Amino acid sequence: MARHLITSAIPYINGIKHLGNLVGSQLPADLYARYLRARGHEVLFLCATDEHGTPAELAAAKAGKPVAEYCGEMHDVQADIAARFGLSFDHFGRSSSPQNRRLTQAFAARLADEGLIDEVEQQQIYSPTDGRFLPDRYVEGTCPNCGFEDARGDQCDNCTKQLDPEELVSPRSTISGATDLEMRATKHLMLRQSAMKDRLDQWIDSKVDWPVLTTSIAKKWLHDGDGLQDRGITRDLSWGVPVRRGDAEWPGMEGKVFYVWFDAPIEYIACAQEWVDAGKGSDWGRWWRTDQGADDVRYTQFMGKDNVPFHTLSFPSTIMGSNEPWKLVDYIKSFNFLNYEGGQFSTSRGRGVFMDQALEILPADYWRWWLLSRVPETSDVEFTWETFQVDVNKDLADVLGNFVSRITKFCRSKFGEAVPEAGSYGPAEEALIAELTERVARYQTQMDAIELRKAAQELRAIWAAGNEYLQAQAPWSTFKTDPDKAAAQVRLALNLIPLYANLSAPFIPDAAAKMLRAMRVADMVWPENVPEALALLPAGHGFEVPEVLFAKISDEDRNAWSERFAGTRD
RNA sequence: GGCGUUAUAGCUCAGUUGGUUAGAGCGAACGACUCAUAAUCGUUAGGUCCCAGGUUCAAGUCCCGGUAACGCCA
Numbered sequence: 001m002a003r004h005l006i007t008s009a010i011p012y013i014n015g016i017k018h019l020g021n022l023v024g025s026q027l028p029a030d031l032y033a034r035y036l037r038a039r040g041h042e043v044l045f046l047c048a049t050d051e052h053g054t055p056a057e058l059a060a061a062k063a064g065k066p067v068a069e070y071c072g073e074m075h076d077v078q079a080d081i082a083a084r085f086g087l088s089f090d091h092f093g094r095s096s097s098p099q100n101r102r103l104t105q106a107f108a109a110r111l112a113d114e115g116l117i118d119e120v121e122q123q124q125i126y127s128p129t130d131g132r133f134l135p136d137r138y139v140e141g142t143c144p145n146c147g148f149e150d151a152r153g154d155q156c157d158n159c160t161k162q163l164d165p166e167e168l169v170s171p172r173s174t175i176s177g178a179t180d181l182e183m184r185a186t187k188h189l190m191l192r193q194s195a196m197k198d199r200l201d202q203w204i205d206s207k208v209d210w211p212v213l214t215t216s217i218a219k220k221w222l223h224d225g226d227g228l229q230d231r232g233i234t235r236d237l238s239w240g241v242p243v244r245r246g247d248a249e250w251p252g253m254e255g256k257v258f259y260v261w262f263d264a265p266i267e268y269i270a271c272a273q274e275w276v277d278a279g280k281g282s283d284w285g286r287w288w289r290t291d292q293g294a295d296d297v298r299y300t301q302f303m304g305k306d307n308v309p310f311h312t313l314s315f316p317s318t319i320m321g322s323n324e325p326w327k328l329v330d331y332i333k334s335f336n337f338l339n340y341e342g343g344q345f346s347t348s349r350g351r352g353v354f355m356d357q358a359l360e361i362l363p364a365d366y367w368r369w370w371l372l373s374r375v376p377e378t379s380d381v382e383f384t385w386e387t388f389q390v391d392v393n394k395d396l397a398d399v400l401g402n403f404v405s406r407i408t409k410f411c412r413s414k415f416g417e418a419v420p421e422a423g424s425y426g427p428a429e430e431a432l433i434a435e436l437t438e439r440v441a442r443y444q445t446q447m448d449a450i451e452l453r454k455a456a457q458e459l460r461a462i463w464a465a466g467n468e469y470l471q472a473q474a475p476w477s478t479f480k481t482d483p484d485k486a487a488a489q490v491r492l493a494l495n496l497i498p499l500y501a502n503l504s505a506p507f508i509p510d511a512a513a514k515m516l517r518a519m520r521v522a523d524m525v526w527p528e529n530v531p532e533a534l535a536l537l538p539a540g541h542g543f544e545v546p547e548v549l550f551a552k553i554s555d556e557d558r559n560a561w562s563e564r565f566a567g568t569r570d
Numbered sequence: 571g572g573c574g575u576u577a578u579a580g581c582u583c584a585g586u587u588g589g590u591u592a593g594a595g596c597g598a599a600c601g602a603c604u605c606a607u608a609a610u611c612g613u614u615a616g617g618u619c620c621c622a623g624g625u626u627c628a629a630g631u632c633c634c635g636g637u638a639a640c641g642c643c644a
Contacts (some may be wrong), residue, residue: 220574306642336575337641344641379576379583380640387582390596398609406606413605453584457594464611471603471611479605548607 003042003296005287005327006033007268009303009311010050010095013074014059016081018354019383020338020345023371024304028333028452030087031372032300034506035447037088038526044287046271047082048093049075052240053260054135067239071096081355085364086509091280093271095263100270101241104263108233109246110322111191117233118190119252124236125165126186129178132255133186133236134165138175141168187252189243190230191262196317197228203320203328204312211377213305214334218312228313233262265315269326291325300331300450308334333450336376340383341566352383353565361561365508366392366550372507373456385562389553396508400463400500401549404515407470407493408545414479415487419495421539423488432469432492436462436499437530443503459503466496494519494543495534499527511549518546 008029011017026047033045051071060070071094079092094100111117125134136152143151144167151168165171172179193200204218222228234243240257243250272284285292301311311332319326338345345352358367370392374381411420425433439462446455470493479486498521505512505524516524520543527533537543 339640374582382582384582387596391582393607394596397607402607402609404606406609408606410605457584460595467610468612470605474603474605476605477603550607552607552609 001040001042002298003287004033004036004044005294005297005299006036006043006045007271007299007301008045008047009301009307010048010264010267011078012055013049013051013071013078014055015074015347016077016354016356018345018347018352019358019367019371020340020352021304022085022355022367023338023375024335025302025307026082026087027085027368027371028335028375028450029300029302030089031368031452031506032302032333032447032450034088034509038502038505038524039444040526043090044272044275044281045088045090046093046268046275047087047089048091048095048267048271048274049078050260050264050267051075051094051096052237052257052263053235054137054237057237057239058137068096081359084359085355086368088509091271091275091278093267093274095260095267095270097267097270097274099273099277100263100267103270103273104241104258104266105244106246107266107318107322108189108243108250108258108262109248110324111318112245114321114323116192116195116317116321118192118230119187120190121185121187123183124186125171125181126184127173127176127178127181129176129180130173132238133184134173134175134181135235135237136165138173139165139168139171139181140174141165141171144169186236188232188256189234189253191233191314191317191321192230193228193313193317194230196321197222199320200228200313200316203316207332210332211334213336213378214308214312214332217305217308217334221309221313231261231314233259235259261310261314262318265310266318288327289325290327294327297327298331299327299329300333301329302333303335305334305336308332331450336378336380338371338376338381338383341385341562342382351566353561357565361557362553363510365511366396366553369396369456369508372452373460375452377451377453385558389555389558392550393552395460395463396511396550397552399460399467400504400511403463403466403470403500404497404518404546404549407466407490407497408518408543410476411490411494412545414483415490417543417545419491419537419539419541419543420487421491423482423484423486423491425488425492426485428469428473429488429492432465433531433534435465436534439465440503440527440530447506456507459507462503463500466493466500469493491537491539492534495537498536499530499533502527502533514546514549519543 006029009025011021011026029045033043037043056071057067060067063070075094082089082092108117125139127134140150140152142149166183170179171181173181201222204215204222207215234253234256237257240260241263243253243256243258269288272287275281276284286294287297288294303311311329316328319328340352343351370388373395439458443455443458443462446458473489475486475489478489497515497519501512501515502524519537520541521536
């Protein structure tokens with residue numbers, strides 16, 4: 001038994017995430033966490049909402065609420081949806097927590113003490129009326145390119161030209177409408193990532209078993225152009241972690257906050273503290289401090305490819321640069337993007353399926369299976385309603401669901417609702433047991449390696465093996481000539497159900513639970529020994545024929561959903 | 571405009587450090603079975619691995635050029 005720390009990239013607070021966000025981090029992290037727990041490992045699986053920054057302020061303003069209140073509400077909404085998707089976080093924290101505030105400020109102080117923070121002066125737009133500096137998105141004006149009057153500070157929505165806010169003709173504040181804007185000098189903190197370059201380079205080079213997607217992105221940022229650049233870690237906003245040097249004031253940094261990308265990954269650590277403070281655990285140090293036992297922990301991070309630079313370079317800069325005994329990540333599993341019907345999922349345009357909508361139309365297991373079995377591991381992957389319908393109907397309804405249905409109903413009609421006793425296993429049964437032993441071993445190997453598509457493929461083959469066995473042995477024919485032999489065949493086939501449930505639970509936890517309930521098995525137990533696991537249900541053990549595990553998706557449903565999710569979010 | 575990614579069967583995707591007849595699932599055709607959610611099981615067909623060069627005994631795999639699609643950035 002080992003200890004595994006697992007974190008998923010933390011989703012941003014402003015709104016409900018779509019399936020592309022889900023499949024890129026939280027869902028595969030959950031699969032891995034569930035699998036490791038099932039194998040008897042000690043797991044701490046953490047996630048949180050990423051709450052700071054301008055988009056949160058804008059979303060709160062749009063909702064007409066104070067930003068803290070807005071974030072609190074959205075956190076609860078996201079936590080609820082995550083739970084309904086079966087995401088088994090040990091704690092779902094918040095980057096705006098007091099724990100994260102303290103920790104972020106402490107890290108900044110350490111980095112400054114280590115000489116890894118520079119103070120630099122920059123010119124930025126200031127609004128005397130609002131009494132604050134304005135980030136790009138808080139400035140609007142006339143586009144210098146096309147004359148559009150409501151161009152934003154970062155981009156003109158009319159001609160799509162990318163802009164700098166000072167280029168705008170007659171710029172105004174979007175907060176107050178004030179037009180008396182001026183350029184003022186302001187001081188910011190830069191994290192000297194360039195000074196960490198060689199250490200990071202060696203570290204990344206040592207990770208020969210990491211996915212190519214992860215290391216290639218890291219190396220590109222390390223070596224492209226002038227190499228790894230220093231990064232501003234402060235912003236002129238009010239919503240965020242106030243810039244302080246530990247417990248002390250930071251002269252010249254009054255009214256500023258840390259940049260969201262500085263404090264967000266630190267939340268991985270703070271989240272473990274929140275977990276303890278919430279009374280769910282007793283010791284976070286043994287997970288995060290190498291001087292408190294965390295050297296024994298294997299730490300795995302899950303994220304989409306857009307997050308890789310921050311997790312391979314920025315956050316490690318913070319950890320390494322502190323020269324304190326913090327746990328560094330052992331393995332970074334990164335994913336490509338999921339596309340939607342020939343284009344991108346789009347939060348702003350409401351294109352694609354969002355987590356809440358997904359659960360309105362189908363149970364979580366349908367989505368979990370499809371997304372996890374085709375997770376974008378090596379390239380971007382395309383979601384289409386047609387393939388979703390075909391894949392889910394085939395795998396879940398026809399192969400797995402129908403297997404459970406056919407064997408329980410056949411047993412009920414010929415032997416009653418209990419495992420039949422007569423007969424004994426012959427060569428065909430031994431061959432099936434041997435095949436499954438081999439396949440389960442392969443399945444475990446793939447899961448251990450976090451090769452998720454291959455693992456799903458093996459699991460599908462394990463399901464199909466039951467159908468192949470029944471088809472070849474045909475107990476419905478055997479029964480006419482040799483009822484005892486048919487009884488033995490049925491006994492083995494019934495025993496496949498709890499085996500399948502236990503193996504499948506990381507992918508489809510709800511259906512797995514239903515299968516075990518129908519077979520009157522109380523606990524999930526991983527089949528470490530397949531022959532023993534296939535003797536779990538003794539002769540005479542009662543069961544029920546379960547409800548249809550997976551109803552099929554009809555063409556009408558598919559067409560209706562395809563239309564509903566094509567354009568704007570309803 | 572700059573940078574990057576991708577290009578393999580009708581569809582969605584695998585193809586490990588270059589090494590024998592290029593794989594899977596779905597879809598299609600045909601057959602078997604009739605216990606089951608008209609489900610299952612088997613067999614078969616289908617590919618100039620985008621185009622054009624190059625390196626090599628050997629290229630889907632490496633290099634150069636082109637084309638196309640997509641993405642990112644200022």
